Amino acid sequence: ELDELCAIAKENSIAIYLGMIERAHNRGGHSLYCSLVYIDNLGKIQSVHRKLQPTYEERLTWAPGDGNGLQVHPLKDFSVGGLN
Structure with a gap:
């Protein structure tokens, strides 16, 4: 779903941080994650950070993430x- 944004980043040589709701199919596809995607100025997805701990009512919908996406670029x- 991010192919068009990756192309825009590459065409304009800009980096993009994008907050989104993610349904991770590589984790069964049953949970939602509040995620932050980093697309570099070459149009490549460099990282996806899933919110570590959903707060209060968020726990009814979103699953806890992990620290794999905690990166600087x-x-x-x-x-x-x-x-x-």
Whole structure:
């Protein structure tokens, strides 16, 4: 579903952080994750960070994530990162 955004990032040489709701099929496809995707300026998905612990009512819908997506990425003279 992110192919069009990856193409836009590449065409315009921009990096994109995108908050989204993810249904991870590689985890059974039954849970939803509040996720943050990083697409670099070459149009490649470099990381997906799933919110570590849903809060209060969020727990009724969203599953807890993991620390695999907690990364920073080089971007010109900076290192960028994000949390969801």
